[in-house]
Amino acid sequence: MAQTPNPLETPSALPYDFPPFAEIKPEHFLPAFERAFEDHRGSINAITYVRSMPTFENTIVALEESGRLLDTLAHTFYTISSADATPAYQALEESLAPMMTAHTDAIQLNSALYWRIKTLHDRIDELGLDAESRYLLERHFREMTLAGAALDDETKDRLKALNERLSVLTTTFEKQLLADSNELALIVNDAAELDGLASGELSAAAQAAADSGHEGAYALGLTLYTGHPYLSSLTNRETRRRLMDASRSRASRGGPNDNREVLLEIVRLRAERAALLGYANHAAAVTADETAGSPEAVHALLRQLAVPAAQNARGEQAALQAIIDAEAEPFELEAHDWAFYTEKVRKAQYDIDTAALRPWFEAERVLQDGVFYAATRLYGVTFTERPDLVAYHPDARVFELHNADGSALGLFVLDLYTRETKRGGAWMNPIVSQSRLRGTKPVVVNNLNVPKPAPGEPTLLTLDEVSTLFHEFGHALHGLFAVVTYPHFSGTNVFRDFVEFPSQVNEMWMLWPEVLENYARHIDTGEPLPADIAPRLRASETFNQGHATSEYLAAAWLDQAWHSLDAEAAAAVTDVAAFEAAALADIGLDNPLVPTRYSSTYFAHIFAGGYSAGYYSYIWSEVLDADTVEWFRAHGGLTRENGDRFRDRLLGVGGSKDPLAAFRDFLGRDAQIEPLLKRRGLEG
Numbered sequence: 313m314a315q316t317p318n319p320l321e322t323p324s325a326l327p328y329d330f331p332p333f334a335e336i337k338p339e340h341f342l343p344a345f346e347r348a349f350e351d352h353r354g355s356i357n358a359i360t361y362v363r364s365m366p367t368f369e370n371t372i373v374a375l376e377e378s379g380r381l382l383d384t385l386a387h388t389f390y391t392i393s394s395a396d397a398t399p400a401y402q403a404l405e406e407s408l409a410p411m412m413t414a415h416t417d418a419i420q421l422n423s424a425l426y427w428r429i430k431t432l433h434d435r436i437d438e439l440g441l442d443a444e445s446r447y448l449l450e451r452h453f454r455e456m457t458l459a460g461a462a463l464d465d466e467t468k469d470r471l472k473a474l475n476e477r478l479s480v481l482t483t484t485f486e487k488q489l490l491a492d493s494n495e496l497a498l499i500v501n502d503a504a505e506l507d508g509l510a511s512g513e514l515s516a517a518a519q520a521a522a523d524s525g526h527e528g529a530y531a532l533g534l535t536l537y538t539g540h541p542y543l544s545s546l547t548n549r550e551t552r553r554r555l556m557d558a559s560r561s562r563a564s565r566g567g568p569n570d571n572r573e574v575l576l577e578i579v580r581l582r583a584e585r586a587a588l589l590g591y592a593n594h595a596a597a598v599t600a601d602e603t604a605g606s607p608e609a610v611h612a613l614l615r616q617l618a619v620p621a622a623q624n625a626r627g628e629q630a631a632l633q634a635i636i637d638a639e640a641e642p643f644e645l646e647a648h649d650w651a652f653y654t655e656k657v658r659k660a661q662y663d664i665d666t667a668a669l670r671p672w673f674e675a676e677r678v679l680q681d682g683v684f685y686a687a688t689r690l691y692g693v694t695f696t697e698r699p700d701l702v703a704y705h706p707d708a709r710v711f712e713l714h715n716a717d718g719s720a721l722g723l724f725v726l727d728l729y730t731r732e733t734k735r736g737g738a739w740m741n742p743i744v745s746q747s748r749l750r751g752t753k754p755v756v757v758n759n760l761n762v763p764k765p766a767p768g769e770p771t772l773l774t775l776d777e778v779s780t781l782f783h784e785f786g787h788a789l790h791g792l793f794a795v796v797t798y799p800h801f802s803g804t805n806v807f808r809d810f811v812e813f814p815s816q817v818n819e820m821w822m823l824w825p826e827v828l829e830n831y832a833r834h835i836d837t838g839e840p841l842p843a844d845i846a847p848r849l850r851a852s853e854t855f856n857q858g859h860a861t862s863e864y865l866a867a868a869w870l871d872q873a874w875h876s877l878d879a880e881a882a883a884a885v886t887d888v889a890a891f892e893a894a895a896l897a898d899i900g901l902d903n904p905l906v907p908t909r910y911s912s913t914y915f916a917h918i919f920a921g922g923y924s925a926g927y928y929s930y931i932w933s934e935v936l937d938a939d940t941v942e943w944f945r946a947h948g949g950l951t952r953e954n955g956d957r958f959r960d961r962l963l964g965v966g967g968s969k970d971p972l973a974a975f976r977d978f979l980g981r982d983a984q985i986e987p988l989l990k991r992r993g994l995e996g
């Protein structure tokens with residue numbers, strides 16, 4: 313009997329090497345991965361055991377050319393397993409995680425390969441390399457050194473065992489968090505308890521309940537972070553309490569989805585690994601290869617910001633309590649009341665009701681006339697939907713981008729809606745990375761978790777969701793605009809504490825007058841936002857920053873606290889909640905009314921994602937972002953000239969040069985912290 317060919321084992325016939333998602337089935341992956349591992353191992357062996365002396369071509373360029381099959385496959389797989397992790401994909405991910413780690417380690421810790429790279433690196437000045445190639449050699453040498461390639465075999469064996477176990481634990485963490493979040497979705501039987509929600513939100517909740525077998529009830533899915541967008545509008549205090557309690561109890565309730573033991577083991581193993589690599593702790597090992605350079609630099613910034621942020625939050629708290637005290641039945645403000653009363657203060661101070669603005673933020677208009685429009689004005693790129701290209705889920709749509717001169721740029725996939733098989737939060741990932749060496753153009757995807765409205769109803773976004781759409785598209789542009797030779801440097805392959813910078817910059821266009829006027833049209837009347845709203849929205853941007861900054865800094869500090877433990881100290885921690893409380897008290901961010909944005913048991917960024925000891929990155933790169941926003945304002949804003957400068961000097965270079973040098977190249981000087989302090993009201 314003729315076997316159907318495995319679509320993952322033949323080059324894609326689709327434009328831009330777009331994976332043939334429609335033909336791909338879970339069972340295609342394991343055999344394809346086995347072949348791709350073998351192919352990559354073969355290439356590495358050929359590089360390592362070649363009889364001639366190492367040259368840049370036969371070692372570094374060959375490394376960059378190798379593993380293409382595996383890159384394609386891994387990108388395809390992780391795209392699906394993050395956004396549509398059916399049980400089959402979850403099971404696959406669990407078996408793949410240790411295989412992938414073992415494969416990577418076999419290369420990163422390969423002594424013969426390291427010797428070749430070191431030999432080249434020792435005489436880097438004599439090689440006559442162009443700037444990108446020289447930086448590539450430096451990076452390969454540094455990355456392998458940091459991974460442990462120079463260590464003895466016994467230590468390497470222990471490292472490999474640790475990495476493998478960690479890959480299993482982080483996968484488990486993600487899986488259990490997703491399962492517990494789904495289980496904890498708040499089921500409400502009586503619509504009266506959801507008073508305050510808009511009719512579209514209510515029908516979405518009814519639909520979500522029906523989809524999960526609770527016909528006739530309402531289901532509120534949890535967001536990844538501690539709060540929830542509905543907390544600002546739910547009038548029923550008990551519902552607010554239940555919603556936040558559910559969120560904060562995630563993966564810490566005992567039973568099969570408890571992440572406490574999982575994360576404690578992660579912390580212990582990371583501390584042990586750092587010691588093997590010669591560092592005091594995991595945070596030191598991570599920051600050594602970031603723009604921050606050391607945990608001390610990170611801690612200094614976090615502490616500098618924490619004091620005024622906590623103080624501002626206390627001021628905000630007093631204002632909220634004053635409103636409650638004026639009510640007929642006053643009570644003491646609690647964490648789950650914060651957002652609701654904050655909206656009241658916002659209304660009183662700025663005359664803005666953010667929930668009432670949603671009819672102006674219909675998703676399709678925000679996307680086409682806002683996000684895409686800003687990109688066209690800045691960079692001259694145009695967008696065409698490609699319904700002929702089928703992605704991994706019916707909700708994921710594909711757009712083709714062209715440059716102003718008509719040349720093809722790449723593909724952008726948008727997957728807007730939440731579903732039980734999608735991990736929480738919002739993110740961008742590449743499906744195909746741009747590289748001149750490989751002749752590939754970029755394909756990237758943005759994922760959000762917007763509740764899906766009932767059939768026939770429009771998707772009306774919250775202000776936060778609009779902001780997230782602009783943010784994630786900033787990451788997408790970073791990937792799409794890459795013009796690098798080597799795949800190692802493509803797009804968002806930059807330092808972790810630099811990667812948020814382009815996405816944060818892109819958020820500025822959301823409230824930019826010409827952009828806002830273009831997309832914010834009332835869903836029924838087509839009318840623009842009333843003229844006085846936009847200035848008030850801009851004026852209220854610093855509003856509630858004490859709370860927002862504090863909850864973020866608390867999470868960033870928690871991340872540093874866990875990862876600043878040495879092996880001995882890590883082994884002594886047994887109580888997750890007590891450790892958290894002590895860490896937050898240490899930095900003065902232990903106000904019970906301002907809980908950390910993520911508690912440890914659902915802090916996926918650091919225990920499942922790539923942000924361990926790196927969650928500080930958001931505020932670190934916001935220093936650059938706030939300074940850049942000032943630059944755009946001072947230079948005429950939304951113009952092709954400004955856009956092209958940002959694209960050429962910053963977005964396009966990806967990781968192919970020192971990021972702070974690229975930043976200086978763009979801005980003409982180093983970043984200054986004052987614009988950030990001003991933006992967040994922390995000038996003190």
Ligand SMILES: [Zn+2]
Pocket residue numbers: 783784787812815
């Ligand atoms: Zn981001």
